Amino acid sequence: MSRLLNGVIGAGVGLLVAAxxxxxxxxxxxxxxxxxxxxxxxxxVTILMPILCAVGVALRFLPEDTF
Structure with a gap:
């Protein structure tokens, strides 16, 4: 339960900072x-940064045992 609570609090703080x-x-x-x-x-700035951001987001959602 503590891990779930930490995840929810972390996501909330992250969304607040992003907002x-x-x-x-x-x-x-x-x-x-x-x-x-x-x-x-x-x-x-105009081409490479968005591509790198998209790659970073895609890597975030891959399982850790993939690498």
């Missing part, structure tokens, strides 16, 4: 100005 930080991050990214930024950095 606070996510709107701020999305607003900052939407207002970002890419002038003067090297093309390589622009590619990493």
């Amino acid at each position: 606070i930080i996510l709107p701020i991050a999305l607003t900052t990214m939407a207002d970002a100005n890419m002038t003067g930024v090297d093309a390589t950095v622009s590619i990493v």
Whole structure:
């Protein structure tokens, strides 16, 4: 029961932090100005970061004994 309670509390705190930080991050990214930024950095931010985030989320839901 303690493990379940820890999981619920951890998920609740994680969702609360995400609810606070996510709107701020999305607003900052939407207002970002890419002038003067090297093309390589622009590619990493706009293409590679979402791909890496998707891979991270997919790996989170794989069973641990897969690796």
